[in-house]
Amino acid sequence: MAAAGGTVTTREGWTSGTTDVVQLLRAGASAPSSHNSQPWRLRWHHDAVEVHGDPDRRLAVADPDARELRLACGAALVNVRLAVRAQGRRAHTQLLPDPADRWFLGRVRPGSALPPSAWESELAAAIPRRHTDRHPFDGRPLPAVLRDHMGRAAARESCRLVFLTETGERRRLRDLTSRAHRQQRADPAFVAEWEHWIGHAAREEDGLPRAHAAHAPRADDAWRPRDFGDVVADSDRTAHHVGLEDEPTVAVLLSYDDGALAHLRAGAAMQQVLLTATAHGVGSSFVAPPLEVAAVRDEVRALLGGVLWPQVILRLGWGRPVPPTPRRRHPDV
Ligand SMILES: Cc1cc2nc3c(=O)[nH]c(=O)nc-3n(C[C@H](O)[C@H](O)[C@H](O)COP(=O)(O)O)c2cc1C
Structure with a gap:
């Protein structure tokens, strides 16, 4: 069991200062992905959530260039960012942080305290409610x-x-x-x-x-x-x-x-x-x-x-x- 920023804990209840790490990881994992392949590895490392693309979960035929894998991981990074903001911390995001590792796609580090804006709270609250809807829609146009x-x-x-x-x-x-x-x-x-x-x-x-x-x-x-x-x-x-x-x-x-x-x-x-x-x-x-x-x-x-x-x-x-x-x-x- 690794420490999360010094404060620790069990796998189910990680906290690091005021950061609820498990909640951040769950938010990341709620992202959509093609065929629900979940082509990522999410981890808390030192003081940040890291998002790594998982080439073993890439759709080799439908997605040979890993474009959709990166779309899914980009979505996971936004979810983590919004979850950090909803916890009242600044979110520092780095994309492709390690040029030597093409599958290390991004990290989000919680920073100092800053209350979320209304729209950040709204979007963060929508994370667990967003699901792909394959039913017919009712046909009314969107305003x-x-x-x-x-x-x-x-x-x-x-x-x-x-x-x-x-x-x-x-x-x-x-x-x-x-x-x-x-x-x-x-x-x-x-x-x-x-x-x-x-x-x-x-x-x-x-x-x-x-x-x-x-x-x-x-x-x-x-x-x-x-x-x-x-x-x-x-x-x-x-x-x-x-x-x-x-x-x-x-x-x-x-x-x-x-x-x-x-x-x-x-x-x-x-x-x-x-x-x-x-x-x-x-x-x-x-x-x-x-x-x-x-x-x-x-x-x-x-x-x-x-x-x-x-x-x-x-x-x-x-x-x-x-x-x-x-x-x-x-x-x-
Ligand atoms: C890049 C991308 C392409 C997708 N393509 C399709 C698609 O062609 N048809 C479809 O029904 N769902 C598609 N999905 C939705 C996934 O099947 C869905 O995100 C996944 O099953 C997880 O379900 P959720 O979105 O309800 O969380 C796609 C999702 C992503 C991110």
Whole structure:
């Protein structure tokens, strides 16, 4: 048992001065990740929470460049940062702190006392309430003021959030989504990886359980997210399933660069957007396939002007509460 800043304790009750370390680690581990792979190792080291990417949990087929791994870890870092702020301490964040270790993605060190702002408290409170919602949304549009809030949340992390409103663009992105999805499903390596993580009865602490897949959209839904579906027998599907809304609110998060640092910042922006949505009662889910197939991602980029880099596609709308997805029980400490 290592000491946390001199004050210590049991694995369940770490404190370091006024810092509740376990709470910080839990906040980090609540981040979203593709296939719920949780591709990180979180630990308290000396006086900071460290976030290390875990290459063994990278999706080698869907995510060969570890872009999505870094998005997830960028989101974990934001959660830790907000949790530190909610505990009334300054949060000092360093991204890629060790040039010799490409998997050491960031650290957050609690600093001197500083009460959180109202929005920091709001976002921190949203961390345990944010869950991916794959149900249909009710179709009411999101008010402009809410879109502005989410746009500003992305801008805080030097990214842009673009809502797709033009009919031609929406149709094109929907077609690209279907194409990417078909391409992935035709690739045995992708399917094997997917089956390893999704609907696997033996997986209890990671991957996506069958129960979450049971509310899957049907194959004929126009916008097909992915982490569901073929693993679910028809009888398991919800009896009242009505398919996804025809015209969901779709937003694309774009970054100004496409290297490791940009991916971490995009992950932070993604999480700020998601928490802002949650804080306002807005549900969210992801549409990853078009950004996982390199040639299709190039087309998405061209569709959106060809200058910025598309990192995340979100479906947003008014939903209902959804249950959490499991996490590994003990973050590494
Ligand atoms: C980069 C990224 C891509 C994702 N892609 C998809 C997707 O294509 N379809 C989907 O249903 N969920 C997708 N997810 C959501 C994950 O499955 C989800 O975050 C994970 O199961 C944990 O659940 P939670 O978000 O409810 O905590 C994605 C998440 C991330 C971070």
